[in-house]
Amino acid sequence: MTEADERAHPSGDPWWAGAVVYQIYPRSFADASGDGIGDLAGIEAHLDHLSGADGALGVDAIWLSPIYPSPLDDFGYDISNYTDVAPEYGTLADLDRLIEACHARGLRLLLDLVPCHTSVEHPWFVKSRSSRDNPKRDWYIWADAREDGSAPSNWTAAFGGPSWEWDASSGQFYLHSFYPEQPDLNWRNPAVAEALADAMGFWFRRGVDGFRVDAIFAAIKDDRFRDNPPERRPSVIPGLGGGGQDPLWSLNRPEVHDVIRHLRRVTDEYPGRVLVGEAYLPVEELSIYLGRGSGDEFHLAFNFELLLSPWKHLDLTLAIERSEALHPPGSWPTYAISNHDKPRPATRWGPDRARTAAFLLLMLRGVAVLYAGDEIGMVDADADLLPDPPFDRAGRDACRTPMQWDASPAAGFSTGEPWLPIVDAGTRNVEVQRNDPTSLLALYRALIAARQGSAALKLGEQRSIFEVAADVLAWVRSAGDERVLALVNVGEAAQRCDLRRANAASGQVLVATSGRSGCIPLEGLTLAPHEALALLL
Ligand code: GLC
Numbered sequence: 246m247t248e249a250d251e252r253a254h255p256s257g258d259p260w261w262a263g264a265v266v267y268q269i270y271p272r273s274f275a276d277a278s279g280d281g282i283g284d285l286a287g288i289e290a291h292l293d294h295l296s297g298a299d300g301a302l303g304v305d306a307i308w309l310s311p312i313y314p315s316p317l318d319d320f321g322y323d324i325s326n327y328t329d330v331a332p333e334y335g336t337l338a339d340l341d342r343l344i345e346a347c348h349a350r351g352l353r354l355l356l357d358l359v360p361c362h363t364s365v366e367h368p369w370f371v372k373s374r375s376s377r378d379n380p381k382r383d384w385y386i387w388a389d390a391r392e393d394g395s396a397p398s399n400w401t402a403a404f405g406g407p408s409w410e411w412d413a414s415s416g417q418f419y420l421h422s423f424y425p426e427q428p429d430l431n432w433r434n435p436a437v438a439e440a441l442a443d444a445m446g447f448w449f450r451r452g453v454d455g456f457r458v459d460a461i462f463a464a465i466k467d468d469r470f471r472d473n474p475p476e477r478r479p480s481v482i483p484g485l486g487g488g489g490q491d492p493l494w495s496l497n498r499p500e501v502h503d504v505i506r507h508l509r510r511v512t513d514e515y516p517g518r519v520l521v522g523e524a525y526l527p528v529e530e531l532s533i534y535l536g537r538g539s540g541d542e543f544h545l546a547f548n549f550e551l552l553l554s555p556w557k558h559l560d561l562t563l564a565i566e567r568s569e570a571l572h573p574p575g576s577w578p579t580y581a582i583s584n585h586d587k588p589r590p591a592t593r594w595g596p597d598r599a600r601t602a603a604f605l606l607l608m609l610r611g612v613a614v615l616y617a618g619d620e621i622g623m624v625d626a627d628a629d630l631l632p633d634p635p636f637d638r639a640g641r642d643a644c645r646t647p648m649q650w651d652a653s654p655a656a657g658f659s660t661g662e663p664w665l666p667i668v669d670a671g672t673r674n675v676e677v678q679r680n681d682p683t684s685l686l687a688l689y690r691a692l693i694a695a696r697q698g699s700a701a702l703k704l705g706e707q708r709s710i711f712e713v714a715a716d717v718l719a720w721v722r723s724a725g726d727e728r729v730l731a732l733v734n735v736g737e738a739a740q741r742c743d744l745r746r747a748n749a750a751s752g753q754v755l756v757a758t759s760g761r762s763g764c765i766p767l768e769g770l771t772l773a774p775h776e777a778l779a780l781l782l
Contacts, residue, residue, distance in 0.1 A: 256704055260353065261455075261519045261544065262577055263703040264305035265607070265693055266614045267295055270585045271312050271334055272320065273647045274617055276659035283647070283658070285312065285335035289343045291650075297350030300679055302620060303693040306353035308457050308521075310585055312340070316366045318426035320637065320645075322357075322459060323364035327444035337451075344452040353454035355521070360441050360504070361464045362427040369440075370428050377415055384437050385428050386420035387412075388470060398470040400495040401488030403463070404639045408495065422463040422495070424638070432465045432504050442511045449512075455519035458508065458543070461534070462524035465501045467494035497526060505534060505542045521579060521612075522546040528571045528578075538573035545579045545612055548572075551605065552582055556594045558716050558735050562709075565609065565718065569707060578611035583619055589644050592625040597775050600688055600758040601733050604777035607692040608731045610707035610722065618648050620689040621673050630666045651676040688758060695756040695779060700724040702755075702779070710747060714740035717772060721747065721782070728782040729755060734772035741771045752780025 254262060275287030288309070295304050311321030314331045321331070330340050347354045363370055372381035388397040388409075396409035396418055402425075409418040410425045420429045430437050445456065473490040505522065512518050522534050522543040528550055536542030550564040568578045582590045582602050591599045599622045606613045625643035628635075635642050642665055649670040650657030656670035678684035696702040705724035713719040716736025722729045730747050734740045744767040751766045758777045765780060772778070 254704065256700070258704055259519070259544070260305070260517065261612060263610075263696070264353075264612050265303070265696070266306045266308050266355070266521075266612060267302065267304040268308050268310070268581075268584060268614055268616045270310045270617065270645055272664060273645050273658075275648060275650070276661065276663070279660040280333065281659050281661040281664045282333045284333065285330065285339040285343050289339075289346050292346055292350060292352070294675060295350075296347075296352045300690070302615075302690055303697055304352070304615065306355055306454065307347065308355040308614070309357065311357045311359060316364055316426070317636070318364065319424055322359055323362070323366075323424070323427045324359055325364040325366040325368075327441070328447045341451060348452065354452075355455045355457055355519070356448055356453050357459055358441075358445065358456035358508075359459040360430065360432075360508070361422060361460045362429045365426045365428060373428075374412055374415060374419070377417070383434050384431055384440075386431050386466070387415075387417045388420070389417055398494070399472045399490065400466075400470075400492070401473075401490060403460075405488075420466065422460070422466075429463070429466070432500075433468060438504070438507050442507070445508070445511050446514075449515040449518060454517065455512070455521065455544075457521045457523060459523055461505065461522045462497045462501060462526060463495070464504045465498050466496075467498060470494070497524070497530060502533065502536075502542060505536075509536075509541055509543070519544045521614075525549055528567050532571055532573050532576070535573055535576045538575050545577060547581060547614070548578045548611075549581070551580050551609075552584075552587060556598055556735060558718065561605070561718060561735060562711075565720070566709065569610070569709070578609070579614060580606055580609060580611050581614040581616065582606045583616045583644065584614070585616070585645055586639075586641050587644065588625050589616070589619060589623055591619070591622045592644075596622060596624065598735075599685055601735060601775050601777045603685065603689055603692060604731075604733055604756075604758055604779075605718075607689075607696055608702065608722070608777075608779055609720075610705070615689070616644075618646075620686050621649060621675055621678050622685045623649060623673060624668060626666060626668050630668070632665070649674040683760070688756075691756045699727065699729060699755065699781075701727040701729045705729075710744070713742045713744060713746075714772075716740050717742055719744070719747075730767075730780045730782055731777070732770075732772060732780070733777040734774060737774050739771055739773055741769065742767075744768070744770060747782065749782040752778075752782050755779045755781050 272283045274283045275291045276283050277286035312334045313324045314326040315321045372379050373385045400408040402408045403423050471494045476491050520543050531546045534546045554560045554564045590602045626646045646665045646668050647658035647663045651674050652671050656667045678686035701722040701724040705722040708721050710719040717740050718733045754762050756779045
């Protein structure tokens with residue numbers, strides 16, 4: 246990829262505005278070495294699926310979940326070295342090659358930055374726990390027991406149990422917001438901020454285009470370890486606190502914005518790079534993570550309200566309207582309908598909704614993050630198919646099974662024994678869907694092509710039309726004179742639409758989840774169950 250000129254749209258918007266990002270869980274995408282674990286060479290060998298080839302999805306960027314050395318207590322989200330590649334995924338040279346191969350196709354590559362915690366095996370923590378006066382002690386959060394010997398606060402960890410782990414040899418507790426094998430870094434220590442800045446610079450200089458920033462809302466906690474109060478009311482984001490408490494003092498502290506501003510300053514030294522924050526928060530809180538438009542916090546932050554919404558007209562309407570109303574002006578909502586932590590849409594919302602879910606993800610205003618495998622409608626593995634006990638104690642392996650490339654026993658994923666079972670490659674795989682114009686894969690391709698080919702869909706504004714029909718979501722995307730009407734029947738019955746407010750007599754089908762094409766009169770337009778249409782007005 247040539248430098249700066251490639252990094253912006255002709256409109257002047259940055260490259261990531263309206264982008265489609267493809268999330269790869271490296272263990273499960275493609276295994277070139279034959280050890281049953283996906284790797285970087287496997288990803289490189291499958292770039293034709295993503296961009297720059299006939300039949301490619303046409304995405305703008307890939308985001309790789311962690312590829313760093315790790316003892317795998319949380320499958321790579323427990324890092325033991327921020328500036329290397331885990332041997333099972335390859336080498337730094339493999340990563341350099343992958344970056345080059347991506348850029349040659351105009352594809353950007355994002356890595357995962359995990360600033361909240363390291364692995365217990367990271368040399369920083371090994372030193373930190375070795376004695377109370379080790380210079381690295383203060384790189385993590387250590388505290389004495391209370392007088393009665395109990396933990397310093399009542400905080401609970403995201404994956405259950407207390408957030409404090411007793412370290413008998415040094416006689417203090419350390420803090421972990423996630424698993425006990427993931428001790429939290431102390432972001433109040435400037436040396437930690439500097440060390441993470443160095444790690445970011447290491448990857449930026451290799452050509453990485455940005456980071457998805459893991460669990461940022463847990464990066465900094467109350468310095469007095471005040472007890473969290475009991476949960477007061479259900480949040481829009483269910484289970485945010487866990488353990489029946491409101492995470493008032495342990496998550497989403499105001500000081501986290503200093504951490505984000507620091508990450509942003511480091512990023513801004515490298516033109517054209519992007520930071521995408523991960524925080525399970527209601528969108529009004531996220532807007533602060535986007536710096537309320539001030540340009541000194543995240544460029545993008547996941548809005549999980551759509552992902553977490555029940556498949557009901559009212560809930561989906563609220564998720565969309567809250568997003569539009571509460572994102573700061575000039576910012577881009579970042580939507581995902583699944584990821585490596587959540588059940589897949591074809592499982593959570595049901596296979597009948599996979600097509601309309603794809604339509605929502607790609608036709609709404611914003612950045613769309615597509616989790617590998619959703620484009621062929623992969624479903625979660627049954628729990629009894631998974632290794633017992635699951636490697637993943639938080640029970641998320643079901644949505645991390647290997648990508649299904651073809652119908653062979655190992656799904657074209659590996660020549661060896663895949664690390665997790667293959668779910669149903671015989672019926673769902675890339676090879677069969679690639680040449681079937683009615684497949685989900687073909688629909689994803691068409692949706693992305695429509696978006697890439699339309700200023701209104703990629704970069705345009707969005708305005709909802711209400712009361713079109715009981716179960717129909719409707720909105721208009723517009724840029725200049727171009728107007729695209731999007732209609733989604735989220736219900737199980739046919740819906741006759743009242744489209745007088747669209748101010749048009751007819752529309753040309755740009756993309757449809759059904760077989761419709763051509764010019765369609767809007768008066769009396771009836772959508773079949775689970776039908777969605779984008780019409781150029
Ligand atoms: C994020 C990751 C998840 C991980 C957690 C702790 O939510 O997506 O997989 O377990 O952070 O790093």
